Amino acid sequence: xxxxxxxxxxxxxxxxxxxxxxxxxxxxxxxxxxxxxxxxxxxxxxxxxxxxxxxxxxxxxxxxxxxxxxxxxxxxxxxxxxxxxxxxxxxxxxxxxxxxxxxxxxxxxxxxxxxxxxxxxxxxxxxxxxxxxxxxxxxxxxxxxxxxxxxxxxxxxxxxxxxxxxxxxxxxxxxxxxxxxxxxxxxxxxxxxxxxxxxxxxxxxxxxxxxxxxxxxxxxxxxxxxxxxxxxxxxxxxxxxxxxxxxxxxxxxxxxxxxxxxxxxxxxxxxxxxxxxxxxxxxxxxxxxxxxxxxxxxxxxxxxxxxxxxxxxxxxxxxxxxxxxxxxxxxxxxxxxxxxxxxxxxxxxxxxxxxxxxxxxxxxxxxxxxxxxxxxxxxxxxxxxxxxxxxxxxxxxxxxxxxxxxxxxxxxxxxxxxxxxxxxxxxxxxxxxxxxxxxxxxxxxxxxxxxxxxxxxxxxxxxxxxxxxxxxxxxxxxxxxxxxxxxxxxxxxxxxxxxxx
Amino acid sequence: xxxxxxxxxxxxxxxxxxxxxxxxxxxxxxxxxxxxxxxxxxxxxxxxxxxxxxxxxxxxxxxxxxxxxxxxxxxxxxxxxxxxxxxxxxxxxxxxxxxxxxxxxxxxxxxxxxxxxxxxxxxxxxxxxxxxxxxxxxxxxxxxxxxxxxxxxxxxxxxxxxxxxxxxxxxxxxxxxxxxxxxxxxxxxxxxxxxxxxxxxxxxxxxxxxxxxx
Numbered sequence: 001x002x003x004x005x006x007x008x009x010x011x012x013x014x015x016x017x018x019x020x021x022x023x024x025x026x027x028x029x030x031x032x033x034x035x036x037x038x039x040x041x042x043x044x045x046x047x048x049x050x051x052x053x054x055x056x057x058x059x060x061x062x063x064x065x066x067x068x069x070x071x072x073x074x075x076x077x078x079x080x081x082x083x084x085x086x087x088x089x090x091x092x093x094x095x096x097x098x099x100x101x102x103x104x105x106x107x108x109x110x111x112x113x114x115x116x117x118x119x120x121x122x123x124x125x126x127x128x129x130x131x132x133x134x135x136x137x138x139x140x141x142x143x144x145x146x147x148x149x150x151x152x153x154x155x156x157x158x159x160x161x162x163x164x165x166x167x168x169x170x171x172x173x174x175x176x177x178x179x180x181x182x183x184x185x186x187x188x189x190x191x192x193x194x195x196x197x198x199x200x201x202x203x204x205x206x207x208x209x210x211x212x213x214x215x216x217x218x219x220x221x222x223x224x225x226x227x228x229x230x231x232x233x234x235x236x237x238x239x240x241x242x243x244x245x246x247x248x249x250x251x252x253x254x255x256x257x258x259x260x261x262x263x264x265x266x267x268x269x270x271x272x273x274x275x276x277x278x279x280x281x282x283x284x285x286x287x288x289x290x291x292x293x294x295x296x297x298x299x300x301x302x303x304x305x306x307x308x309x310x311x312x313x314x315x316x317x318x319x320x321x322x323x324x325x326x327x328x329x330x331x332x333x334x335x336x337x338x339x340x341x342x343x344x345x346x347x348x349x350x351x352x353x354x355x356x357x358x359x360x361x362x363x364x365x366x367x368x369x370x371x372x373x374x375x376x377x378x379x380x381x382x383x384x385x386x387x388x389x390x391x392x393x394x395x396x397x398x399x400x401x402x403x404x405x406x407x408x409x410x411x412x413x414x415x416x417x418x419x420x421x422x423x424x425x426x427x428x429x430x431x432x433x434x435x436x437x438x439x440x441x442x443x444x445x446x447x448x449x450x451x452x453x454x455x456x457x458x459x460x461x462x463x464x465x466x467x468x469x470x471x472x473x474x475x476x477x478x479x480x481x482x483x484x485x486x487x488x489x490x491x492x493x494x495x496x497x498x499x500x501x
Numbered sequence: 502x503x504x505x506x507x508x509x510x511x512x513x514x515x516x517x518x519x520x521x522x523x524x525x526x527x528x529x530x531x532x533x534x535x536x537x538x539x540x541x542x543x544x545x546x547x548x549x550x551x552x553x554x555x556x557x558x559x560x561x562x563x564x565x566x567x568x569x570x571x572x573x574x575x576x577x578x579x580x581x582x583x584x585x586x587x588x589x590x591x592x593x594x595x596x597x598x599x600x601x602x603x604x605x606x607x608x609x610x611x612x613x614x615x616x617x618x619x620x621x622x623x624x625x626x627x628x629x630x631x632x633x634x635x636x637x638x639x640x641x642x643x644x645x646x647x648x649x650x651x652x653x654x655x656x657x658x659x660x661x662x663x664x665x666x667x668x669x670x671x672x673x674x675x676x677x678x679x680x681x682x683x684x685x686x687x688x689x690x691x692x693x694x695x696x697x698x699x700x701x702x703x704x705x706x707x708x709x710x711x712x713x714x715x
Contacts, residue, residue, distance in 0.1 A: 087715060096713030223614075224571040224590060228557040229517045229538040268573060268594040269616060274642050276614060282589055283551055283570055292512070292531055296554065300517035300536040346715045420714060 004089035007072045008047035012056075018064035019043055025056035025065060030423040030435055053416035055425035087346070098346035101419035101429070103246060103338040103383055103405060106350050110338075111357035111490075112389045116499055118480045120467035127469050129460035135470040136456055138168040138400050140237075140377040141306045141330045160330065161306045163237055165400060166195035167456040168471055169390060171448075172335075172381045172402035173219050173239065173310070175201030177254050177263045177275070178342035178419070179408075180436040183428045186411055186444030188212035193445065194452050199402075202241055202252065202277055204266040210234050217308065220297065222251065223277035225267040232301050237331070239308040240293060242281070245339030245382040248312035248353045252277040258422060258431060287323035294328040306330035313337060313359030313382060314352075318366035325367055325376045333402060334359055336382025340405040342429055343420035356382040357396065361494045364397025364476060373397075373476075387458035396494065397476040410451040411444045510549075515542050518559070534561050537575060550584070553577045556599070562684055568608070572599035572618060576677070580685040583607040585634070591644055593617025602681045609634030612700075616643040621674050623649045623681070623692060631655075638700050646700040647674045653698050666699040 012033060021043055026034040031049040034056060036042075050067065057065045074082045087098055120126040127134070141162035148156045171187050178201065185208075191198040192215045199217040204226015209216070218235035220227050232238055243249070254275040264271040284290050294307050309324045310333035311317070317334065324332050336356025341349065360380045367373040380393050381402030390401045409415065412426040419429035427439030459471070468474050482499040483491045491498055507514055507523075512530035515523050518540030525544045533549065534542045537556035547565035554570040561575075566582040571590035574597035582605035589610060591599050599618035606627045612620050615638065624632025631652040638646060638661040648654075653663055666674070675693055682689035 090713045090715060094711065094713040096711040098715040099712040100715045222590075223616075224555050224573070224592070227536075227555055228573060229519065229536050232517070232536065264594075268597070269592055270594060270643070273616060276616070276640065276642060278614060278640070282586055282613065283554065292551070296513050296516055296532040296535040296551075299513040299532075418714075420712075
């Protein structure tokens with residue numbers, strides 16, 4: 001037996017008394033875990049291929065299947081954990097860079113869970129959102145520094161272009177290529193139905209989806225894939241991608257094998273050619289250079305659309321954001337280190353970047369200190385998992401939240417973190433037509449609408465409890481937050497008091 | 502049509518222009534003809550950085566020197582030299598094959614990350630040395646670079662292969678060279694009679710980070 005033999009991580013447990021050998025699991029599994037043994041006349045499994053995506057479990061008509069973590073183990077060691085040993089064996093056997101997908105799974109602090117929200121008692125009574133109007137409408141873009149009046153004393157109401165959201169949530173950038181046509185259609189239609197926005201990512205905009213342009217943010221990244229005037233004109237806003245939370249400082253490389261059919265047409269590159277988006281924009285070495293790209297996009301789109309600059313949350317994020325705010329950008333999007341991805345080197349995903357909670361608090365404070373907070377809106381992402389996370393983000397100073405992983409979960413993702421294989425059994429992170437058709441865009445759209453509506457109800461409920469009836473009054477209202485189990489330094493950066501203070 | 506007067510060094514002239522012609526006699530600022538979509542721009546002097554950035558269609562002629570970025574279509578003709586990073590990130594798709602023709606020499610990183618399209622460097626006046634700076638074709642994974650020279654760059658990356666262009670290779674470049682000569686008054690016949698190197702991505706040695714699924 002080779003030294004780097006790795007025992008399968010999961011076991012497929014098949015209840016023989018329930019299994020009717022209908023072979024549905026076999027047909028559904030793109031990883032080819034299940035097979036029918038003609039001789040034994042029963043189903044058999046090859047667990048080594050299993051990614052624990054639950055497709056077979058969900059589809060089994062007799063509930064005969066479950067996937068469990070194997071109890072096979074290395075000798076216990078708190079330093080050399082099983083994962084660490086397995087990764088080392090993989091590399092020693094292949095010489096390869098470890099490649100993972102979705103967000104950082106390491107047990108690093110989740111500050112959302114260390115922040116608690118306030119509610120009114122006795123004084124400043126709470127508001128019942130079922131009875132009274134609650135405003136979650138959000139505008140993203142530059143806000144004027146002062147009120148100006150015309151000669152008749154009327155307030156001038158002209159603003160630079162704004163994005164109007166019915167609720168402070170947007171679907172974050174996921175390219176067509178990294179996710180499927182049906183996933184994009186679901187996101188686009190849900191964004192339209194909800195009065196919010198989805199984001200094309202850097203793979204261009206499929207011809208069929210131009211009709212959702214009013215609810216689309218089009219992305220421009222270093223490779224400039226699918227970027228042309230019609231594309232820039234199609235969206236409601238243009239996002240310049242400088243970085244991504246899952247892999248700060250790392251570019252994208254979609255291999256030629258995935259550049260097929262419509263993906264090739266949408267990216268505007270030939271079938272089978274690699275799509276390389278290097279980490280740097282080769283024309284951006286400074287804030288002044290960024291300013292040039294911001295304004296060239298504004299020139300080309302007639303100053304009708306806000307420009308978003310998206311960065312990963314890294315160590316000097318506050319200073320970087322301050323520069324971006326001065327670059328002419330209307331909105332800054334910050335992506336925290338738990339943000340998802342279709343593929344990233346494991347070591348980058350798990351070790352580079354900082355938590356979005358700290359980045360957001362630092363950026364908001366810095367922009368306030370410099371008196372320029374109103375010149376940009378802040379959108380944060382990088383693992384916003386629930387309405388409570390949204391409320392906490394807004395209280396920390398965000399204008400709105402990007403949700404990516406949460407949206408994919410709504411579409412059926414089971415977080416098996418195998419996107420990089422392109423064999424997604426749920427029809428999301430794949431281009432295989434037989435798999436893509438498993439995701440029904442009618443259902444996908446409905447589930448996304450359900451999710452965002454449910455969160456919006458919860459946001460209103462939480463705001464009502466605080467005695468706040470407008471999301472504006474919650475924005476940057478850190479008095480509504482208390483930390484629990486945090487150090488002085490963490491509280492200082494977050495700008496919140498400890499519970500009990 | 503009312504003639505617009507552009508300031509010396511004005512940026513973004515002709516950004517996204519889809520039709521019409523702009524003629525400039527004063528040096529334009531950065532990002533001239535960015536996202537150009539069919540318009541024609543003639544510059545009777547030098548141009549600055551990011552000329553034709555992400556242009557999709559149309560034509561830019563520079564009767565002087567300049568630099569450029571990601572083209573997706575259309576053509577840029579430069580009479581004299583180009584600076585650093587000319588023609589980087591060029592893409593092509595079906596009939597959209599962008600072209601960049603440079604009469605003189607270029608700075609470093611010519612055709613960096615080139616994914617498609619045609620770059621021609623005529624190297625006029627630099628016949629005794631390589632007509633491009635360092636790191637030519639770094640990251641190149643598509644398209645073609647023609648260098649009119651006997652001096653092949655010595656630092657071409659492993660992922661780029663070079664050969665003397667034969668007659669069939671020149672088919673893609675010849676019309677561009679003729680057009681350049683027509684514009685700027687060169688001897689197309691003599692230029693075409695010279696020897697060219699053709700640089701293309703080395704398909705046997707692509708950029709591939711060896712990954713192992715984790």
